[in-house]
Amino acid sequence: MTEDTRFGLDRKVRLLGPLPLDSGAELAPVDIAYETYGTLNADASNAILICHALTGDQYVASKHPLTGKDGWWIRMVGPGKPVDTERHFVICANVIGSCLGSSGPATVNPATDRPWGMDFPVLTIGDMVRAQAMLLDHLGIRRLHAVVGGSMGGMQAVSWAALFPERVKSAVIIASAARHSAQNIAFHEVGRQAIMADPRWRGGDYYADDDPPSSGLAVARMAAHITYLSEAGLTEKFGRRLQDRDAKTFGFDADFQVESYLRHQGISFVDRFDANSYLYITRAMDYFDLAEAHGGALANAFSGSKTRFCLISFDTDWLYPTSESRAIVHALNAAGAEVSFMELSSPFGHDSFLLENPEMNRIVDGFLKAGEGR
Amino acid sequence: MTEDTRFGLDRKVRLLGPLPLDSGAELAPVDIAYETYGTLNADASNAILICHALTGDQYVASKHPLTGKDGWWIRMVGPGKPVDTERHFVICANVIGSCLGSSGPATVNPATDRPWGMDFPVLTIGDMVRAQAMLLDHLGIRRLHAVVGGSMGGMQAVSWAALFPERVKSAVIIASAARHSAQNIAFHEVGRQAIMADPRWRGGDYYADDDPPSSGLAVARMAAHITYLSEAGLTEKFGRRLQDRDAKTFGFDADFQVESYLRHQGISFVDRFDANSYLYITRAMDYFDLAEAHGGALANAFSGSKTRFCLISFDTDWLYPTSESRAIVHALNAAGAEVSFMELSSPFGHDSFLLENPEMNRIVDGFLKAGEGR
Numbered sequence: 001m002t003e004d005t006r007f008g009l010d011r012k013v014r015l016l017g018p019l020p021l022d023s024g025a026e027l028a029p030v031d032i033a034y035e036t037y038g039t040l041n042a043d044a045s046n047a048i049l050i051c052h053a054l055t056g057d058q059y060v061a062s063k064h065p066l067t068g069k070d071g072w073w074i075r076m077v078g079p080g081k082p083v084d085t086e087r088h089f090v091i092c093a094n095v096i097g098s099c100l101g102s103s104g105p106a107t108v109n110p111a112t113d114r115p116w117g118m119d120f121p122v123l124t125i126g127d128m129v130r131a132q133a134m135l136l137d138h139l140g141i142r143r144l145h146a147v148v149g150g151s152m153g154g155m156q157a158v159s160w161a162a163l164f165p166e167r168v169k170s171a172v173i174i175a176s177a178a179r180h181s182a183q184n185i186a187f188h189e190v191g192r193q194a195i196m197a198d199p200r201w202r203g204g205d206y207y208a209d210d211d212p213p214s215s216g217l218a219v220a221r222m223a224a225h226i227t228y229l230s231e232a233g234l235t236e237k238f239g240r241r242l243q244d245r246d247a248k249t250f251g252f253d254a255d256f257q258v259e260s261y262l263r264h265q266g267i268s269f270v271d272r273f274d275a276n277s278y279l280y281i282t283r284a285m286d287y288f289d290l291a292e293a294h295g296g297a298l299a300n301a302f303s304g305s306k307t308r309f310c311l312i313s314f315d316t317d318w319l320y321p322t323s324e325s326r327a328i329v330h331a332l333n334a335a336g337a338e339v340s341f342m343e344l345s346s347p348f349g350h351d352s353f354l355l356e357n358p359e360m361n362r363i364v365d366g367f368l369k370a371g372e373g374r
Numbered sequence: 375m376t377e378d379t380r381f382g383l384d385r386k387v388r389l390l391g392p393l394p395l396d397s398g399a400e401l402a403p404v405d406i407a408y409e410t411y412g413t414l415n416a417d418a419s420n421a422i423l424i425c426h427a428l429t430g431d432q433y434v435a436s437k438h439p440l441t442g443k444d445g446w447w448i449r450m451v452g453p454g455k456p457v458d459t460e461r462h463f464v465i466c467a468n469v470i471g472s473c474l475g476s477s478g479p480a481t482v483n484p485a486t487d488r489p490w491g492m493d494f495p496v497l498t499i500g501d502m503v504r505a506q507a508m509l510l511d512h513l514g515i516r517r518l519h520a521v522v523g524g525s526m527g528g529m530q531a532v533s534w535a536a537l538f539p540e541r542v543k544s545a546v547i548i549a550s551a552a553r554h555s556a557q558n559i560a561f562h563e564v565g566r567q568a569i570m571a572d573p574r575w576r577g578g579d580y581y582a583d584d585d586p587p588s589s590g591l592a593v594a595r596m597a598a599h600i601t602y603l604s605e606a607g608l609t610e611k612f613g614r615r616l617q618d619r620d621a622k623t624f625g626f627d628a629d630f631q632v633e634s635y636l637r638h639q640g641i642s643f644v645d646r647f648d649a650n651s652y653l654y655i656t657r658a659m660d661y662f663d664l665a666e667a668h669g670g671a672l673a674n675a676f677s678g679s680k681t682r683f684c685l686i687s688f689d690t691d692w693l694y695p696t697s698e699s700r701a702i703v704h705a706l707n708a709a710g711a712e713v714s715f716m717e718l719s720s721p722f723g724h725d726s727f728l729l730e731n732p733e734m735n736r737i738v739d740g741f742l743k744a745g746e747g748r
Binding site (some may be wrong): 022023024025118121122179180181182183185186187189190192193194196197198199215216218219222223226229231234235237238239240248250251252254256258259262263266279283286287289318 | 396398495496555556557559560561563564566567568570571573589590592593597600603605608609611613614622624625628632633636637653657661663692
C-alpha cells in the first residue's frame with residue numbers, strides 16, 4: 001500500500017471528467033492537488049476527508065511550500081490528534097477554483113492553452129464536493145469514516161452529507177453555516193470590488209507578466225480578516241495600543257498595533273493566494289444555500305440520513321454565529337438524524353476553530369472514536 | 375436680526391485664527407461653512423449646535439447642493455421637530471477636515487496657493503470642536519442651550535461638554551462612543567488602505583485634474599456601510615433575494631440585492647465626498663479617546679460638570695454598541711453629572727439614529743424641553 005503513488009504528501013492527479021457543474025457547464029480535465037496521511041486499512045473504512053476554508057489548502061498537516069509555515073490544522077490532524085493519522089487515513093485536497101494545484105482560474109484552459117482567468121466556470125460548494133468525490137473514486141474509497149471541516153470546510157462537509165449520504169458515516173461541521181447571509185455576501189462583495197478596482201486586475205487576465213492585483217487583494221484580505229476576529233478578541237489582542245512608538249504621530253502611518261497587524265495580514269496574503277481564485281471561491285460561498293435546492297426546507301436535505309453529525313460553534317463568532325449552526329441542528333433533528341451540538345466559549349471569534357482549543361479537540365476526538373465502534 | 379449676514383442658509387466665514395491643534399500645528403485661516411435655522415433670541419440662550427457624522431455636512435435640514443436630497447436629519451431638526459427651529463436657533467457647521475466648504479485637504483493652502491492635499495494637518499475631534507467654538511464666538515453665542523450629535527457627532531458633543539463645560543447647558547449623544555475600539559480602527563484602516571491603494575490617489579495630490587481615486591473611495595464606503603447596518607437589518611432588507619433576475623447568473627454581476635445596494639452606496643458616495651477628507655476624518659475618529667487626556671479615567675473628563683446629558687444607543691448597533699454609551703454614563707455618574715440614558719430597540723443598527731424613530735424623537739424632545747425651564 002505504501003508503494004501506491006496515489007498516496008502520500010504533495011500528490012496531484014488529473015481526472016478526465018467531465019465534471020458537470022451546477023451552472024450547467026462542465027469542467028474537464030479536473031486537476032486535484034491533495035495530500036494523504038496515514039495508511040488506508042484493508043477494507044478502506046478508516047478514511048477521513050478534511051475540507052479546507054476559503055484561503056486554506058491541502059497542507060493541513062505539513063509545511064506550506066510557499067510560506068514554510070506549519071500545516072493549518074496541526075492542532076486537529078496528526079499522530080495522537082483527534083483526526084489521528086496513526087488510526088485514520090486522512091485526505092485533504094485543494095478545492096477546485098483555488099490556486100494550490102487544483103484546477104482554477106490560474107491553471108491552463110485546454111481550449112486556449114492559456115490560463116483560464118475569468119473564463120474559468122463559476123463554481124459552487126456542491127461542485128467542489130463532487131470533484132472531491134471523483135478523487136475518492138480514484139483513491140478507491142467508497143465510504144468516508146468522516147468528513148471534517150470548519151468555515152467553508154464545514155459547508156463542504158454538510159454538503160457531502162446531503163449529496164452523498166451513503167458515502168459519509170460521520171460529518172463534523174465547525175463554525176459554519178448552511179447558507180451565506182446578506183452580511184456574509186456583503187463582506188465578500190467588498191473584497192471582490194477591491195480586487196476588481198485594482199487596475200492591475202485587468203479583467204482577470206494578469207498572469208502573463210508578474211504583476212497581479214496585489215493591492216486590491218490585500219485590501220480584500222484586510223476586510224475579511226476583521227470578520228474572522230471578534231470585537232472582544234481585537235480589544236484583548238490590540239486594544240488602542242500603539243505600534244513601536246510612545247505617542248501618536250499625527251500622520252497616516254500604522255500608529256496602532258491593530259493597523260500594523262491588518263496591513264501585515266494583507267501584504268503576506270498576496271504572496272500565497274491568487275486574486276481570481278479569491279473571486280471564484282467567495283462567489284461559491286455566496287451562492288451557498290443548502291435549503292434552496294430542497295424547496296427552501298433545510299431538513300429535506302437530510303431526509304433518511306444515516307450519517308452521524310457533530311456541530312460546533314463559537315460564542316464570539318459573528319461571521320457564522322451559533323444561530324447558523326443551530327439552524328442546521330434543527331433541520332437534522334427534524335429529519336431524524338443523529339446529531340450532537342456544542343457551542344464553545346472562546347474570545348477569538350470565527351478564527352477559534354483554527355486555534356488551540358482543548359474542548360473542541362476533546363469533542364471531535366470523542367465523536368470520531370464513538371463512530372469507530374459501529 | 376434677520377438682516378445679519380452671519381445668519382441663514384449656506385453661510386461661510388473665514389476666521390483668522392490661528393487655531394492651535396492637538397498635533398502641535400496651527401491652522402490659519404479657518405474657513406467654516408455652516409447653516410443656521412430659526413432666530414437667535416435676545417439673550418442668545420436658545421442656540422443648539424448640531425454636530426454631523428463622518429460623511430455628514432452642514433445641510434442638516436436643507437437640500438444638499440450636490441445630491442439634491444433632503445437634509446440628513448429633517449426627522450430631528452425643523453419646525454415642530456424635537457430640535458424645533460421655531461423655538462431654537464440651530465447651527466450646523468461642516469467640520470474642519472471635511473469637504474463641503476470648511477478648511478480641509480481640498481481647500482487652498484495659503485503657503486502654496488495650491489490645495490493642501492496630505493500637507494493638511496492631521497486633526498482630532500477636539501480640534502473640530504475648538505473650531506466650532508470659534509464659530510460660536512463669531513456668531514455671538516456664549517453658551518449653547520444644547521449640543522446634539524449622533525455617531526461622530528456624538529463624539530463632538532461629548533467633547534464639547536469636556537472641553538467647554540461652561541458653554542454647554544445640555545448635551546445629547548446618540549449612537550456614539552468616548553473612544554474608538556480596535557475594531558472601529560480596523561474598519562477605518564481598511565477604508566484608508568483602499569483609497570491609498572488606488573493609483574489615482576497619487577499621494578493625495580489629485581486635485582489638478584478631474585481624476586480622483588473614486589474606485590478606492592467607493593470600496594472604502596462599501597466596507598464602512600456594512601458596519602452601519604445590522605446583520606438582522608440586512609437580512610430583513612435584502613436576505614438572499616436576487617436583483618432583477620429569477621436565477622443566479624453564475625457570473626460576477628450583482629446577482630444579489632445586497633450587492634447591488636452596496637455598489638450603489640459606493641458609487642453615489644464618490645460624487646459628494648473627497649477621498650482625502652475621508653482619510654483625515656477617519657483618522658480623527660481613530661485618535662479619539664476622551665479618557666486618554668484625563669489619565670485614562672473618563673470620569674475625570676466631566677468632574678464638576680453642570681451640563682445635563684442625554685445618551686441614546688440602539689440595541690442592534692454593533693459599530694458603537696450600547697456598552698460604549700454605558701461607559702460614558704458610568705463615567706458621568708462617577709463625576710456626579712446629571713444624565714439620562716436609554717437603549718432603544720431598532721433593527722437597523724448604527725444607521726437607526728438617522729431614520730424615523732418616534733421614541734428617539736420623544737426622548738430628545740422631552741430632554742430639551744425640560745432644560746428650557748431651568
